[in-house]
Amino acid sequence: MTGFLAILQRDLRLALRQGADSVMVVAFFIVTTTLFPFGVGPEVNILARIASGVIWVSALLAAMLSLERVFQADYEDGSLELLTLSPVSLELLILGKVLAHWLTTGLPLIIAAPLMAVMLNMDQDGFAILMIAMLLGTPALSLIGAIGAALILGARRGGVLVSLLVLPLYIPVLIFGAGAVEAALLGISATAQLQIMAAILLLTLAAAPFATAHAVRQAME
Amino acid sequence: MADFSGSDLTCLRGERLVFGGLSFAAKSGDAVMLRGRNGAGKSSLLRLMAGLLAPRSGVLCWNGENINDDRTAHYARSQYLGHQDAIKPVLTVRDNLRLWGQLRGVRNLDAAIDEALVALQIHHLSRVTGRYLSSGQKRRTALARILIGQSDLWLLDEPTVGLDRESCAELAQLIAEFRARGGIVIYSTHVDLDVKNPTILDLDDFAIPMVEWLAEQDDLEDMTPAKGALSSQEAAQ
Numbered sequence A: 001m002t003g004f005l006a007i008l009q010r011d012l013r014l015a016l017r018q019g020a021d022s023v024m025v026v027a028f029f030i031v032t033t034t035l036f037p038f039g040v041g042p043e044v045n046i047l048a049r050i051a052s053g054v055i056w057v058s059a060l061l062a063a064m065l066s067l068e069r070v071f072q073a074d075y076e077d078g079s080l081e082l083l084t085l086s087p088v089s090l091e092l093l094i095l096g097k098v099l100a101h102w103l104t105t106g107l108p109l110i111i112a113a114p115l116m117a118v119m120l121n122m123d124q125d126g127f128a129i130l131m132i133a134m135l136l137g138t139p140a141l142s143l144i145g146a147i148g149a150a151l152i153l154g155a156r157r158g159g160v161l162v163s164l165l166v167l168p169l170y171i172p173v174l175i176f177g178a179g180a181v182e183a184a185l186l187g188i189s190a191t192a193q194l195q196i197m198a199a200i201l202l203l204t205l206a207a208a209p210f211a212t213a214h215a216v217r218q219a220m221e
Numbered sequence B: 001m002a003d004f005s006g007s008d009l010t011c012l013r014g015e016r017l018v019f020g021g022l023s024f025a026a027k028s029g030d031a032v033m034l035r036g037r038n039g040a041g042k043s044s045l046l047r048l049m050a051g052l053l054a055p056r057s058g059v060l061c062w063n064g065e066n067i068n069d070d071r072t073a074h075y076a077r078s079q080y081l082g083h084q085d086a087i088k089p090v091l092t093v094r095d096n097l098r099l100w101g102q103l104r105g106v107r108n109l110d111a112a113i114d115e116a117l118v119a120l121q122i123h124h125l126s127r128v129t130g131r132y133l134s135s136g137q138k139r140r141t142a143l144a145r146i147l148i149g150q151s152d153l154w155l156l157d158e159p160t161v162g163l164d165r166e167s168c169a170e171l172a173q174l175i176a177e178f179r180a181r182g183g184i185v186i187y188s189t190h191v192d193l194d195v196k197n198p199t200i201l202d203l204d205d206f207a208i209p210m211v212e213w214l215a216e217q218d219d220l221e222d223m224t225p226a227k228g229a230l231s232s233q234e235a236a237q
Helices: A002-018 A020-040 A044-065 A069-076 A079-084 A090-119 A125-151 A158-186 A191-220 B042-050 B071-077 B093-103 B109-119 B135-147 B165-180 B210-220 B225-236
Strands: B003-013 B016-027 B031-035 B057-062 B078-081 B153-157 B184-188 B199-202
Touching: A002 A020, A002 A090, A002 B093, A020 A044, A020 A090, A044 A090, A044 A125, A044 A158, A069 A079, A069 A090, A069 A125, A079 A090, A079 A191, A090 A125, A090 A191, A125 A158, A125 A191, A158 A191, B003 B042, B016 B031, B016 B042, B016 B184, B016 B199, B031 B042, B042 B078, B042 B153, B042 B184, B057 B071, B071 B078, B078 B135, B093 B109, B093 B135, B109 B135, B135 B165, B165 B184
Parallel strands: B031 B184, B031 B199, B078 B153, B153 B184
Antiparallel strands: B003 B016, B003 B057
């Protein structure tokens, strides 16, 4: 457990000192969302109709933007080697890194999402469910993304590759995340969608650290 | 009394056979110096010993037990210093070292870090961030890392790179102290490091041409598709 907290603390401190990543992710999210009213026109009903989907798609793309950095810096400076060789299990350390990634990128997105919802004229009924769905969905995005980030270690043009690897795996989160908000807007219960999202989160929480650790060990060879 | 040994190790990187049939043995207080031309597999052997790489064949044993049986114990007893210093430019020297101490569960970590920094004469740099360190200072910080916490085995890959003559002497001193405490040191270097009576392991002695090795493998067992593919490529070359 000390190992988990140690790596979490270090990664948060690094993110805080470097700062740029979190700001960039949120800025990207806001800019992408803002593009839609320009593209589809300022018709409020259309915007309200597509709001949940637009917010989710933008959030997926923004979350993906920072993935490459999860292991890349540690890989390049040799830290990842030492993490692999530490007596603490690599899976636990990876979980710590993923949690740090989520706290610095996923959480700011959740905070920014209602603002974007207002901009897209989404009905207020959807706000709470949107935030709950993102609270369940974004950690799953970080966990799935970590697998992709570990797989591309050592590859050139990793950023593009990680998108191709990870985006298809994000589809279930997108479907049920947007679905939950749609349900809330229609005035029906979103419990089913949220439960499935919770199930996705639990599944990725259980499986992703092992898959990621395996990919990291592979990269060390 | 601990002993660390490897028998009949073969290392394959990509499609290149780096070395084969390598055996060694070291016990508490020993130092083993790896020698060999560039590409002879010194780094590969050290990574193998650390547990970063798996040997193609052969086993590594600590006190007679295969290190693969209990990886965690092996990681806990060994300290590996690779080519890279693993120093974050935005963290101070102390914060850089803290993580590695925490991962080893070192008690009184601050005192242990102080002690290591004093031993390498970089205590005055403890609050300096990584980006302002010279390459020699970075190397010393990396060396300070291996002093933190208990260990029985040091695996040092070119520890002297970037170090000045004085630091090399200090490193030799640290190695001598570690050996006196019963540690085993395995290192590769291109400069003269003043280590008393090291066992010399010359990797050039274990280089085997690929074709010969494949022929030998074919004699031993039936052709598998993978090996068939390899040997046909060899033939093409």
